[in-house]
Amino acid sequence: MATLITLLTDFGAADSYAGEVKGVLLTQVHGAALVDITHEVPPGDVRAGQYVLSRVWHRFPKGSVHLAVVDPGVGTARRALAAGAAGHFFVAPDNGLLSFLPADTHFVSLPIPPGASPTFHARDVFAPAAAQLALGAALAHLGQPVTDPHRAPLPTPHHDGAALVGEVIYVDRFGTLVSNIPGPDVEPGVRLSVAGTEIGTLARTFGDVGRGQVVAFVGSGGTVEIAVRDGSAARLLGVGVGAEVRA
Amino acid sequence: MATLITLLTDFGAADSYAGEVKGVLLTQVHGAALVDITHEVPPGDVRAGQYVLSRVWHRFPKGSVHLAVVDPGVGTARRALAAGAAGHFFVAPDNGLLSFLPADTHFVSLPIPPGASPTFHARDVFAPAAAQLALGAALAHLGQPVTDPHRAPLPTPHHDGAALVGEVIYVDRFGTLVSNIPGPDVEPGVRLSVAGTEIGTLARTFGDVGRGQVVAFVGSGGTVEIAVRDGSAARLLGVGVGAEVRA
Amino acid sequence: MATLITLLTDFGAADSYAGEVKGVLLTQVHGAALVDITHEVPPGDVRAGQYVLSRVWHRFPKGSVHLAVVDPGVGTARRALAAGAAGHFFVAPDNGLLSFLPADTHFVSLPIPPGASPTFHARDVFAPAAAQLALGAALAHLGQPVTDPHRAPLPTPHHDGAALVGEVIYVDRFGTLVSNIPGPDVEPGVRLSVAGTEIGTLARTFGDVGRGQVVAFVGSGGTVEIAVRDGSAARLLGVGVGAEVRA
Numbered sequence: 001m002a003t004l005i006t007l008l009t010d011f012g013a014a015d016s017y018a019g020e021v022k023g024v025l026l027t028q029v030h031g032a033a034l035v036d037i038t039h040e041v042p043p044g045d046v047r048a049g050q051y052v053l054s055r056v057w058h059r060f061p062k063g064s065v066h067l068a069v070v071d072p073g074v075g076t077a078r079r080a081l082a083a084g085a086a087g088h089f090f091v092a093p094d095n096g097l098l099s100f101l102p103a104d105t106h107f108v109s110l111p112i113p114p115g116a117s118p119t120f121h122a123r124d125v126f127a128p129a130a131a132q133l134a135l136g137a138a139l140a141h142l143g144q145p146v147t148d149p150h151r152a153p154l155p156t157p158h159h160d161g162a163a164l165v166g167e168v169i170y171v172d173r174f175g176t177l178v179s180n181i182p183g184p185d186v187e188p189g190v191r192l193s194v195a196g197t198e199i200g201t202l203a204r205t206f207g208d209v210g211r212g213q214v215v216a217f218v219g220s221g222g223t224v225e226i227a228v229r230d231g232s233a234a235r236l237l238g239v240g241v242g243a244e245v246r247a
Numbered sequence: 248m249a250t251l252i253t254l255l256t257d258f259g260a261a262d263s264y265a266g267e268v269k270g271v272l273l274t275q276v277h278g279a280a281l282v283d284i285t286h287e288v289p290p291g292d293v294r295a296g297q298y299v300l301s302r303v304w305h306r307f308p309k310g311s312v313h314l315a316v317v318d319p320g321v322g323t324a325r326r327a328l329a330a331g332a333a334g335h336f337f338v339a340p341d342n343g344l345l346s347f348l349p350a351d352t353h354f355v356s357l358p359i360p361p362g363a364s365p366t367f368h369a370r371d372v373f374a375p376a377a378a379q380l381a382l383g384a385a386l387a388h389l390g391q392p393v394t395d396p397h398r399a400p401l402p403t404p405h406h407d408g409a410a411l412v413g414e415v416i417y418v419d420r421f422g423t424l425v426s427n428i429p430g431p432d433v434e435p436g437v438r439l440s441v442a443g444t445e446i447g448t449l450a451r452t453f454g455d456v457g458r459g460q461v462v463a464f465v466g467s468g469g470t471v472e473i474a475v476r477d478g479s480a481a482r483l484l485g486v487g488v489g490a491e492v493r494a
Numbered sequence: 495m496a497t498l499i500t501l502l503t504d505f506g507a508a509d510s511y512a513g514e515v516k517g518v519l520l521t522q523v524h525g526a527a528l529v530d531i532t533h534e535v536p537p538g539d540v541r542a543g544q545y546v547l548s549r550v551w552h553r554f555p556k557g558s559v560h561l562a563v564v565d566p567g568v569g570t571a572r573r574a575l576a577a578g579a580a581g582h583f584f585v586a587p588d589n590g591l592l593s594f595l596p597a598d599t600h601f602v603s604l605p606i607p608p609g610a611s612p613t614f615h616a617r618d619v620f621a622p623a624a625a626q627l628a629l630g631a632a633l634a635h636l637g638q639p640v641t642d643p644h645r646a647p648l649p650t651p652h653h654d655g656a657a658l659v660g661e662v663i664y665v666d667r668f669g670t671l672v673s674n675i676p677g678p679d680v681e682p683g684v685r686l687s688v689a690g691t692e693i694g695t696l697a698r699t700f701g702d703v704g705r706g707q708v709v710a711f712v713g714s715g716g717t718v719e720i721a722v723r724d725g726s727a728a729r730l731l732g733v734g735v736g737a738e739v740r741a
Contacts, residue, residue, distance in 0.1 A: 004273060006266070012534075012667035013260065013507065016549035016715075019500070019531035023553025026498060026529070030555070034529065035273065035281065037266035040259075043668055044724055055263040059270025059370075061277070072724060075699025118699035120714030123553075173259035174290055205322025205365035220367030221263075230291060230319060251520060253513070260507065282520065282528065284513035287506075302510040306517025306617075308524070420506035421537055452569025452612035467614030468510075477538055477566060 003032045003134040004064040008053050009122060010041040011069075017120070021067070021127045028131035035060075044072040046097050047241075051154060051170045051178075054100035055221050062087030067122070067130045068097050075118030080110040080125050081149060082133065082142050089133040091126040096152030108143035157181050160246075166224075168194070168243040175232025178225050179245040183218030186247045192216045194226050194233075195243040206230075250279045250381040251311040255300050256369060257288035258316075264367070268314070268374045275378035282307075291319040293344050294488075298401060298417045298425075301347035302468050309334030314369070314377045315344050322365030327357040327372050328396060329380065329389050336380040338373040343399030355390035404428050407493075413471075415441070415490040422479020425472050426492040430465030433494045439463045441473050441480075442490040453477075497526045497628040498558040502547050503616065504535040505563075511614070515561070515621045522625035529554075538566040540591050541735075545648060545664045545672075548594035549715050556581030561616070561624045562591055569612030574604040574619050575643060576627065576636050583627040585620040590646030602637035651675050654740075660718075662688070662737040669726025672719050673739040677712030680741045686710045688720050688727075689737040700724075 005025055011017040018039050025032055037056050041049040049070035057066050071093040079094035085105040092098050094109075116124035129142055157166030157180055166181040177194060183202075186192075192199045199216045206229045209215040214233060219225035224247060226233050234240055252272055258264040265286050272279055284303050288296040296317035304313050318340040326341035332352040339345050341356075363371035376389055404413030404427055413428040424441060430449075433439075439446045446463045453476045456462040461480060466472035471494060473480045481487055499519055505511040512533050519526055531550050535543040543564035551560050565587040573588035579599040586592050588603075610618035623636055651660030651674055660675040671688060677696075680686075686693045693710045700723045703709040708727060713719035718741060720727045728734055 008266075014532055014534035014536075014546075015666045016531070016546045017666075019502075019529075019546070019550040020553050020714075022529050022531075023550060026527075027553065027555045031527075033273075033278075033280075033527075035266075035269050036283075036530075037263070037269075038261055040261035042261075052261075052263045052266070056266040056270060059267050059274065061274045073701055076701035117714035119711065119719075123714065172262045172264075207320055207323035217366065220267075220364035220370065225366075255513075280520075280525075280527075282513075282516050283530075284510070284516075285508055287508035289508075299508075299510045299513070303513040303517060306514050306521065308521045419509045419511075454567050454570035464613065467514075467611035467617065472613075 003029055004035060004060060005029070005032050005130055005134055006035045006037050006057070006060060006064060006066045007039070008037040008041065008049060008066065008068045009039045009070065010043050010045065010049065011039045013039055017122065020123045024123055024127040025131055028128065029134045032134055041070050044070065046070050046095050046152070047154065048170060050097050050099055053097070057088055058086070060088070065089040065091070065130045065133045067126055068092040069122040069126055070097055071095065071121065074121050079146065080112065080121055081107050081146060082110055082129050082139055083107045084139045089139070091129045091133070093121070094146070094150045096150050098149065099151045099153045106139055107146040107149045108139055109146045110143045155180055157185070164247045166245045166247070168239065168241050168245060171234045171240050174227065175234040176219070176225050176227040177233050177237070177239065177243065178219060178221060179223050181224040181245055181247050183222055183224060186224060190247050192224065192226070193246045194237055195239045197237055199226055250276055251282060251307060252276070252279050252377055252381055253282045253284050253304070253307060253311060253313045254286070255284040255288065255296060255313070255315045256286045256317065257290050257292065257296065258286045260286050264369065267370045271370055271374040272378055275375065276381045279381055288317050291317065293317050293342050293399070294401065295417060297344050297346055300344070304335055305333070307335070312336040312338070312377045312380045314373055315339040316369040316373055317344055318342065318368065321368050326393065327359065327368055328354050328393060329357055329376050329386055330354045331386045336386070338376045338380070340368070341393070341397045343397050345396065346398045346400045353386055354393040354396045355386055356393045357390045402427055404432070411494045413492045413494070415486065415488050415492060418481045418487055421474065422481040423466070423472050423474040424480050424486065424490065425466060425468065426470050428471040428492055428494050430469055430471060433471060437494050439471065439473070440493045441484055442486045444484055446473055497523055498529060498554060499523070499526050499624055499628055500529045500531050500551070500554060500558060500560045501533070502531040502535065502543060502560070502562045503533045503564065504537050504539065504543065505533045507533055511616065514617045518617055518621040519625055522622065523628045526628055535564050538564065540564050540589050540646070541648065542664060544591050544593055547591070551582055552580070554582070559583040559585070559624045559627045561620055562586040563616040563620055564591055565589065565615065568615050573640065574606060574615055575601050575640065576604055576623050576633055577601045578633045583633070585623045585627070587615070588640070588644045590644050592643065593645045593647045600633055601640040601643045602633055603640045604637045649674055658741045660739045660741070662733065662735050662739060665728045665734050668721065669728040670713070670719050670721040671727050671733065671737065672713060672715060673717050675718040675739055675741050677716055677718060680718060684741050686718065686720070687740045688731055689733045691731055693720055
């Protein structure tokens, strides 16, 4: 049986860190199937890591274990968490990275073994816990219950009169601006704007406009996105995470 | 049994897209073995994607399924294809990405499910089709036959008197210029040139010249390559894809 | 049974090279589990490759095969090696990449098949040898014994009076300077310096100093590291590999 363990970190692809974690996992869980979600979360960017993981985890089969480490506070008093929700398992630092999990999620606090490197809990704390979960250990077996995990959810839009006001919460490789405005919340015919620039009404996809033109559509994550066909909206509009989006 | 599914995309390594596709595949094909060929095709560069995939697919065992998505026209009227050739299976947009496949390849057109995101067919159209193929579904079962797939083959060299005139079709990480001139077509003793710069005759490998010197040889893909030992030919010669190569 | 084969190269993630190697391995070893350690060793940087591999290999279970190719001398007279140590197997060019292996390591010299591409031994020499080892072939079966492998170990610190003088041997993604000074060799209370800049005494982890401040600690590889909390020590101090570290 191949137990699935996914990895999401800000370790980058060049250093030894992801490899060391994989070695620990494969030593402890014979035949585990490891899946790299990404190791390219911008260093220390808990919010970007949270956004990516929130989009990905539920695509995997139940029983998957998700190891998520974006951990600028490694080695400090911040807790190390394991969690269970919707049949999935998670290990991550208690810094908001798992804020997307539902309210009924079970959290436990992982003990830090005395020999753990204070700067590499991914290898010495989270990977062993992920291995335990992959091997079938009960969450309650791994640590003490935690009822107050650090929650730092991504911002949500608010109303300003008739307008819905959200913001850019992620910029992808293509320079596409991903907003937090749910597609179904946008009234038909409403004209959108980003950081004061008018974009027009919602289209369906890139190809609905000419090359180099700006287009807004409901993206694959279910929220409004602003893109440039065969180009970068982030560069063309000169905006990034936090920019106001109005619909 | 581990069914092999390879992935080649221009999604980059940082965003959620490759992870979402992997989740769909692993949910639908229990125990599938996923192999990343690359997610670093330059955004929208169908030709570069075609070149990389043309070098790689036949190295995998028969029965492998190759998911290839470089898809600037996603969500438009361009068709979504599945294909079978030489015992391998492919899913890709109908934009020329599979132009390297032989003339007797079987192509079918994949239906687009109503709920598919118009900007993420990799997740909602191609991954489910790849999963079906990995589970043993017949190609004919997946869609209507296509007899006129979009073909945009890489350019081929031509003769100019005694000279063979080709071009750079790919530049790799090392700055090595990969041409489309087949090694066996180069007459012994012929002096090569790139964009007007004389290179000399074919050598065997980098180490045949001094550090920082330009060298031409028959590369691992079978065509003439121009490199700089411990350096970058692309940078030193200031040329890239499309530059003329004469032999 | 999933045989583990790890890959460490300087091929980058964009080109066909890693994919071609994976195809060869999976064609020859049905069901092999491939693990990317990294393909982002800086081009030709044997020393960086050596450092990363030296940290990672022993984290994997015994029986693993490690394919390591950073090979600026590919196709020249440099030998191609297979090696066995501590229950692990290795294939690599004979250029110092495996210098971290213990003195009692068994090395053999791999024959170069006539058809091998002179610029791609990873695919045509090392991958087939790794496949053989993964399938259980004895090392002695693969080639002639080698008793004088090229050894180019990473530098070690020396004493200068009471001071221990080492150097930066690696800079990671976070800009952290990894030195070669073993943590246990640093006397309590000793003040460290990097390239003449005073750093202070050893702390435990990033979080022990304020944001943007320099901190030294014993890193996860067991040696002294110098970092900047939420920043880059390499950038702030303007130093890199080779910079003197005094303790």
